Amino acid sequence: MQDERPVPYDISKYPLPAVTVDVVIFSLINRALHVLLVQRKRWPFEGRWAIPGGFIRLDESLEEAARRELEEETGVRDVYLEQLYTFGDVQRDPRHRVISVAYIALVRADAQTIRVSDENSDVRWFPVDQLPSPLAFDHDQILAYALSRLRSKLEYTTLAFQLLPELFSILELKHIYEQILGEKLDKGNFYRKIKEAGILEETPYMREGRGRPTRLWRFRRNRPGDKQFVFRWREDRRES
């Protein structure tokens, strides 16, 4: 290991920390941003809600571990997944030294694969503005950071599309931005900006509702050879 001290081949003679992967799973449910939490059944933090996670296995990469956790909890695969941060304070777990690599996942609410859990389940979706508090371990901190990162990245990536179904209206997209950023956006400016970005593909479909019917669009995926683009809602406000 990139280390100058003598290191025997059998590294495991040294005392080792445990490594877990925690996945902060976001989804848009009933037009509001939700996060999936699980209720702990035993000590420590018995009864408290926690971010789903588990120990890493020696034969899987960090991202593979995160995908495995995600699939165990939600049944979904092929979703957006990104490493958030690694938390390694000495006392974060009272049992043992545990280092936790946190990930963010964005899943579509329309996937039937998500088990919409009932009120009494030990796995539940919480709106991000109505979280139980405190969470187990240092999970308040992890979740706060995940939200901050989500908001920040929304502005310069096409991340928001990960939360939408195949077809959507421009105002639905705007609504996601508002949910995640936590503020109202101007309709006219949003229309103009998203159109100019050229990341939407018009479809012939319309959706009828109360007022004027709305056109449905599809996210234009980058094809090989296409110039890579990013869409930014605006320039300010970033993560520190």
Add this chain to the structure above:
Amino acid sequence: MQDERPVPYDISKYPLPAVTVDVVIFSLINRALHVLLVQRKRWPFEGRWAIPGGFIRLDESLEEAARRELEEETGVRDVYLEQLYTFGDVQRDPRHRVISVAYIALVRADAQTIRVSDENSDVRWFPVDQLPSPLAFDHDQILAYALSRLRSKLEYTTLAFQLLPELFSILELKHIYEQILGEKLDKGNFYRKIKEAGILEETPYMREGRGRPTRLWRFRRNRPGDKQFVFRWREDRRES
């Protein structure tokens, strides 16, 4: 650990990965951005250059481990340090499963504490555009990512000041931006923008040189109670 499977108190009965902390140490030497590398003396990757790092101890946090490594290599304390990313591919170390938490550090070149190593030393500063290749392990990847993060953060933080001495001229600051971003900036625009940001404090000192003497400035640190500010060189170009 935030896990639903039965977990005994003695976690260490499970097979555990090793965890190291690697620190990508940047400094500005002779007006060029450099990075500190160490040469490996034994298998694996014997003779190749590597990012300094070492195993984490059970009684120190990740950041404490990074600061310890940093001090061991450079003798400096109290420098800018930031977690970069955690690398955990299964095969990145042929000896054992090793997960590496990478950090970025920025140190001032004028600190005499940095041992300026001679040509034959196994610890050496390399200009970022003249790196040895390939590095040991997956360190090419880690270093590339560190540079990308550094460039990206430069634009919306006061990071560049970490590389400068106490007193500096505005054109020296501009030069750092150019070094890290790898492109030329407009003098007039730079002057105006940095002045408007209000993050510089004028000093009575001047430095004489070849042409017109230049005024020296000092970075205005945030005092408690001050409104936090960030300086952005400009808005575009970010990390994906």
Add this chain to the structure above:
DNA sequence: TTAATTAGTGTATAAATAACACTAAAACCG
């Protein structure tokens, strides 16, 4: 048939960006 509702467009102003021409103060050089 009119009001309410949701969708979508247009426009005027302000602010940020970028390019570049200009002035200033010293050293260098015949």
Add this chain to the structure above:
DNA sequence: CGGTTTTAGTGTTATTTATACACTAATTAA
């Protein structure tokens, strides 16, 4: 000692981008 070179620093303007908000459009409800 007077012009040239060198580095420092300011000003001016055109263009692009952001913001606020007024307007038109197409449907349902009453």
